[in-house]
Amino acid sequence: MTITLRPGTTVMFTGDSITDSRRLESEDGLGFGYPLRVAGEWGLRHPDRPVTWLNTGIVGHKVRDLEARWRADVLDGCPDVVSILVGVNDMGWHTLDPDGSVISAEDFAAGYARLLAPLAEAGAELILIEPFLLPISGSVKARDAHVDVEVRKEWRADLDPKIQVVRELARAYGAHLLAADGMFAELAAVTGPEYWAADGVHPTPAGHAALAAAWLRLVA
Numbered sequence: 001m002t003i004t005l006r007p008g009t010t011v012m013f014t015g016d017s018i019t020d021s022r023r024l025e026s027e028d029g030l031g032f033g034y035p036l037r038v039a040g041e042w043g044l045r046h047p048d049r050p051v052t053w054l055n056t057g058i059v060g061h062k063v064r065d066l067e068a069r070w071r072a073d074v075l076d077g078c079p080d081v082v083s084i085l086v087g088v089n090d091m092g093w094h095t096l097d098p099d100g101s102v103i104s105a106e107d108f109a110a111g112y113a114r115l116l117a118p119l120a121e122a123g124a125e126l127i128l129i130e131p132f133l134l135p136i137s138g139s140v141k142a143r144d145a146h147v148d149v150e151v152r153k154e155w156r157a158d159l160d161p162k163i164q165v166v167r168e169l170a171r172a173y174g175a176h177l178l179a180a181d182g183m184f185a186e187l188a189a190v191t192g193p194e195y196w197a198a199d200g201v202h203p204t205p206a207g208h209a210a211l212a213a214a215w216l217r218l219v220a
Contacts, residue, residue: 002220003081003125003176005042005051012054013038014066014074015085015129018202019057030055033203037212042219054079062089062103063111075118082124083215084115085180087131087162088201092155096142105161112165116173126175127218129211130163132184134193136200152200176218183214 005011013019013035021033030036030053039053056073058065063086066074074082090108093100119126133156139148147155163181170177184196187210193200196207203211 002218003127005046005049005081005219007049008052009049009081010052010054010077010079011081011083012056012074012077012079013083013085014056016057016061016089017059018088019055019085020059021055021057021208023055023057028053031057034208034211034215037208038215041212041216057085060089061086062093063087063108063115065089066115067111070115070118074115075122078122079124081127081219082119083127083129085129085131086112087159087166088133090162091131091133091159092151095147095151095154102158105165108162109165109169112169113172116169116175120173126170126173127178127215128166128170128175129178129215130166130180130182131159132163132181132197132201133159134184134188134197134200136193136198140199142199142201178211178214178218180211180214183210 018033019035021031021035023029023031026032030039035053035055042051054077066086087108090103094102116126133152135152137149139146167177169175187196195204196210197203
């Protein structure tokens with residue numbers, strides 16, 4: 001079952017830097033990543049069904065950060081469809097930030113559920129995108145830290161339970177799930193992971209295109 005986007009539907013993308021994609025630098029506020037690609041492709045396919053597209057992603061945000069701004073940035077906009085991609089900053093926070101701590105899967109689940117509950121009550125359609133981590137090789141810089149293979153193994157062990165949380169919440173709230181982690185694993189098996197996300201986290205243009213194509217399969 002897909003989500004029907006009728007003329008005048010308001011769709012809001014929200015989350016972290018992957019969704020943000022430098023939105024404040026773009027004229028339409030959508031950024032330069034998958035939200036822009038979704039909006040553009042939809043407009044090309046369905047000029048008879050104009051949709052209002054919004055993006056409230058913010059770089060570095062975790063579930064707790066979304067909670068702090070949820071009313072102003074999401075609920076007050078009364079969106080018909082809300083697409084959420086969050087979790088990669090909840091993964092391994094303690095390895096990047098001196099003031100960071102381990103965020104348990106239980107705390108992640110409780111906070112995420114608090115985001116979804118008022119949207120479900122308002123009757124919004126929900127799309128939950130799994131956070132993802134691609135198994136690139138070598139070391140990359142993240143913030144002021146160098147992240148090597150061993151750190152990414154720790155990140156993967158931290159992320160897997162959170163991905164399961166997103167899957168369970170999608171079932172519990174009747175949301176559409178975009179299984180991005182599995183999708184990128186399959187794509188990376190053919191081309192190598194760096195083709196889709198050079199640092200394992202932030203998609204390349206091809207990675208954003210893959211996300212947009214998968215997102216568009218959930219709507220009609």
